[in-house]
Amino acid sequence: MLIRFYRFKVKYPKYGGLNVTPEGVRHVFDSEVFMFFPTRSLTGGRIMMINAGTKWNPKKVLLEDMFRSIMVAIEIAMMEPKTQVGGVHVILNMEGLSLSHVYQFSPSMAKLIVDWVQECAPTRLRGIHIINQPYLFNMLYALFKPFLGEYLKKRLSFHGTDYKTLCEKVGEASLPPKFQGTANIPDYPGSIFSDMLFYYQNDFKVFNTYGYISELKQAQDSKRKASDTLISSCN
Known part of the structure; x- marks a missing residue:
């Protein structure tokens, strides 16, 4: 999985x-397009909320940036042993979904996202929960459906506004009252969450040294070694 993860980056x-x-x-x-709950799910996993409707302004937050945000969140989650075991639940809140949102996706982009989730994301995906989806969601889902394998199909749940079934899957004590949960989770601005993630900024300098070395860098390293060897022999 990690090999595929780093191949994707290349x-x-x-x-x-x-x-x-x-x-x-x-x-x-x-x-606040992306946020994590401070609580954990029934399996001890992280709970990621993606507000892909009302909170998402495609002119200010590009679809590509949303995907990059998932990459950042996953790399941070990989650092948590408890999340490595407990996995991740993703809640897709589709409230406010409009045509301007749907038009951001193409079949090729839909395939890219699905392939990454199914083949490359190095975390245990416990479930993807679709909530508050309007009728327009069917148009968006039609783009993704042809690329879904059994792995994702088994983890997809469509709850609509039935938060009771969401609580059964994720955990009543893990969700706030607005989703019929019992967790005391205050509403906090996205900037606070960003401040927390910023503590990992230096870690990403190290993360970006992992993976495959480009052919150009390999050639440069080989040339440097050859030069060092020649200088050493001359001395």
């Missing part, structure tokens, strides 16, 4: 390059 550098850091995607978290 193949799609704009999703795995030096700009994929907490600082590079801070505006996404500031806008």
Whole structure:
């Protein structure tokens, strides 16, 4: 899985390059498109909320930046032993979904996202929960459906406004009252979450040294070694 994760970064550098850091995607978290609950799920996993409707302004937060934000969040989650075991639940809040949101996606982008989730994301995906989806969501889902394998199909749940079934899957004590949960989770601005993620900024300098070395860098290293050897022999 990690091999595929780093191969993806090489193949799609704009999703795995030096700009994929907490600082590079801070505006996404500031806008509250992405957020994590401070509580954990029934399995001890992280709970990620993606507000892909009302909170998402595609003119200010590009779809590519949303995907980069997922990459950042996953790399941070990989550092938590408890999350490595407990996995991640993703809640997709589709309230306020409009045509302007749907038009951001193309079949090729839908395939890219699904392939990454199914083949490359090095975390245990416990479930993807779709809530508050309007009828328009069917148009968006039709783009993704052809690329879904059994792995994702088994983890997809469509709850609509039935938060009771969401609580059964994720945990009543893990969700706030607005989702019929019992967790005392205060509403906090996205900027606070961004501030927390910024503490990992220096870690990403190290993360970006992992993975595959480009052919150009390999050639440069080989040339440097040859030069050092020649100088050493001359001395």
